[in-house]
Amino acid sequence: MGRRADGAKLATLTRWNVECAVPELSRFFGIIIRMFMEVGAPHHIPHFHDYQEDVGIFSIDPVEQIAGSLPKRQRRLVEAWAELHQQELMADWETLQRGRTPEAIEPLR
Numbered sequence: 001m002g003r004r005a006d007g008a009k010l011a012t013l014t015r016w017n018v019e020c021a022v023p024e025l026s027r028f029f030g031i032i033i034r035m036f037m038e039v040g041a042p043h044h045i046p047h048f049h050d051y052q053e054d055v056g057i058f059s060i061d062p063v064e065q066i067a068g069s070l071p072k073r074q075r076r077l078v079e080a081w082a083e084l085h086q087q088e089l090m091a092d093w094e095t096l097q098r099g100r101t102p103e104a105i106e107p108l109r
Helices: 015-021 072-084 086-097
Strands: 024-028 031-034 047-051 055-059 064-068
Touching: 024 072, 031 072, 047 064, 047 072, 047 086, 055 072, 064 072, 072 086
Parallel strands: none
Antiparallel strands: 024 031, 031 047, 047 055, 055 064
16 A cells, blocks of 8 residues: 555555546547546545556646646646546536446547
8 A cells, every 4th residue: 555645545456446446538648537436425626637657637627737747748738638628527527426437538639
C-alpha cells in the first residue's frame, strides 16, 4: 500500500480492478482518460483523471487541473479535449455515480 500526500493509505489495485472501478472514457496521444465510480459514497467535485507516465486530475466545470502534474503539452491537450467534451464528461460523471457504465468519448484528433 502507498500513501497519499495527506497520509491516508492507498490500496494497491490490480489492472482488472482499476479498469472496472475506473473505466476508460477516452484515449489520445498516449493519454488515457478515466473516471472513478463511487456509488453512494461522498466524492469530490466532478472530475476525471488522466494517466500516462504522469497523472493529472482535472475538474469538469470549470476545466482545470486540480491535482497531479503533467508536462505543459499534455496538460494543454487534456484541457482542450475536456473543453470540447465538457457536457459528455458531466453526463458520464452522473452516470458513474449512479453505478452505470459511462459512454466512451471521442478522442482528440
